[in-house]
Amino acid sequence: MRFKASINNITTFTKLTASLNSLGPLAWLKLGDDKVCFTIIPEQGTQVWAVLAIDAIFSTYMVQSAANNIINLEVPLGPLNRALRSALNATSAQIRLTKKADNMPLLALTVVNPSSSSSISAIPTRSVDDDEFGSFLDEDHASATNRDTIITQEIPVRVLAPDIVAGLHEPQCREPDVHIIFPPLMQLKSISDRFTKLALAGASGMSARTRLEMAANMHGCLRMSIKTDAMNISSVWTDLSNPELDPNQVAGGEIGLAEHPSTRMKLLGSADGQSEEGWASVRIDGKDWGKVMSVGRLGGRVIACFCHEHALILYVYLPSERDEDESVLTVSSNTSVDLRGTHTESS
Template sequence: MRFRTGIVNVVTFRRIIQTVGKIQKKVVMRLGQSEVRIICNSDEGGVQVWSTIRVLALFEDYRVESKSGNEIALLLDTDALEQVLHSAPGNEEVVMKLAKKNDVCVLNFQIFGNSRMGRRLTVSHDVRTEVLRPGELERLKEPMCPEPDVHTLLPPLGKMRTIAEKLRGITDIVAVHANHSGQFSFSAATESIKVEVEWENLTNPVIGENDPSQEAEERAPVDKQRMFAVLLRTRSLLKFLNAHTVSNTQTIACICNRHCMIFYVYIGEAADSGGVLTFYLPAVLDD
C-alpha cells in the first residue's frame, strides 16, 4: 500500500478541510486514481457531505497503490490536518505521503521552503490516521433522496451567511422557499416577530436528471410560481454556509419539498470545475 503526492493548491485544500471540519471532526478521505472523495456522514444534526475532487485540481505527481483496486481510504482528524496545511500558506513545495511510524499509520507532510538567509529548509509534520478496511467502506452509503422539485443558482454564500447569522438570533428553525421563477427566500418567525429575506431573478439551472431528449409536449407542465419549501435547523444551515470560503463561483441549491435540501458547491467554474462538495441537510418535520 503506497500513497504519495505533491500538493499544488494548498490554500484550496485547506479551505475544503476547514469547511468539512465544521460539519464533523473525523472525516473519511478516499484516495482513488483520478478522484479524491471526502466524506462526512455522522453529524449530530444529520448534515452530510459527499465530495468528489479531481486529483489534478489539487495535486501533482500523484501515486496511489493498493490491493483494493488502487484505492486507499483514510480516517482523519480535520483539526490536525488543517493545522498542518495552515503552516504552509505561501508558495512552499508540500509533499504528502502515507507512512508508518512506531507501528502507527500517519500522513507525513514535508514542507520545503527557504530561510531568510536563503538556505533550503524542510519541515516535517505527521497526522495520525487509520486505514479503513473494504468492509467498513461498504457501510458508508450516500443519502437516498427524491428528485428535487426545484434547482436554484445561489447568490454569494458569504452574503447569505451574514443573513443566516442574524436569523439565528430569532429562532432555531429557518424556512427556505424557492420556485421556478428565480425566487429564493429565508424566513424565520416567532409569536411576536417574522423576518423574511428574498432574492429575485435568480437562475433555475437544468440538472442532469432531466432528460433532454424528451419532447417538450411530453413533459409535465411546470407551475413557475409554485413555492417549494423545507424547514432547516439554523445551526445546520450555518454549517453549510461555511463553504463560502471554498465557493467563489457557483453553488446550486436543490429543494426536495419538505424532505431535505441538497447543495452543490463547485470548486472553480461549474463547467470545468475541480470538483464539487455535495451537502445534504435534512428537513425538520412540521406537525
C-alpha cells in the same frame, strides 16, 4: 499500500479542510486513481460528500493498494487543517502515507519554506525504511538548499478496510421540485446568522432550536425567513437562475423531462415572487445552516435542489481553470433535526 502526491493548490486544500472541519471532526478520505473523495457522516448533523478531481489539489499523484488501487483513511480534520495552514507560504509541499516504528499509520506533510536567513540550515530529514506505505521523503525534498527550511508534520490516521466502508453511500433523494443557483454562500450566511441571533435574543426562556425556512421557485426567486412569537422577518432574492436540465441526464429523456417535478413547478408562480404558488420550502436549524454555509469560502457555483418539505441539497462546484464542474461538494440535510451531507438537506 502507497500514497504520495505533491500539493499544487494549498489554498484550496486548506479552505476545503477548514470548511469540512466546521461540519465534523473526522472525515473518510478515499484515495483512488482518478479522484479523491472526502466524506463526513456524523451521528447528527450535516453529511458531506466531496468529489475532487486529482489536479484540483494534487500533482505527481500516486496511489497503490491491493484493493484496486484504492486507499480508505479516517482523517482528523483539525490537525490536517492546522498542518496545511502552516504550508500556505511554502515553495513546495508534499503529502504521503507512512507509519511510525510502532506501525501507527500517519499522513506526513512535508513543506519547504524559504528561510529568512541563509544561516538557517535545512531541518534534517528523517528517513523511514521503505515499508508498506512507501519511503518518507523524495529526493527533491532531500536536496533542498540551506536557504530553505524543511518542516514535516505528522497527522495520525486510521486505515479503513474495504468491508468497513462498503455499506457507505451517498443518500438517495427523490427528484427535486426546484433547482436554483444560489447567491454567494457567505452572503447567505451573514443574513442567516443575523436572523438566528435576532430570534435567540427575542426568545423568552430556553429555546430548543431556531428554525429558518428556505424556499425557492422556478422563476429565479429565493426566500429566507424566520418566524417566532416575537418576529416574522424574511429576505427575498429575485432574478436568480434556474439551470436547464439535460434530457440525457433525466430518466425517460424528453418525456421524463416533461413530467419532471421542476417542469410542473415552473408552470406555477411568478418571477416577482409575489405568488405563493410554485414554491418549494424546507425548514433548517439555524446553527447547523451557518456551519453548512462555511463551504462558501471555497467560492464557485452553488446549485440548490429543493425537495418540498423533505430535503435541501447543495452542489458546490469548485472553481477550475479547465472544467468548473469537475470537483463538487454535495451537502445534504433532511427535514428532521439532523442535517446530512455533501448535499444540504434541510432539517
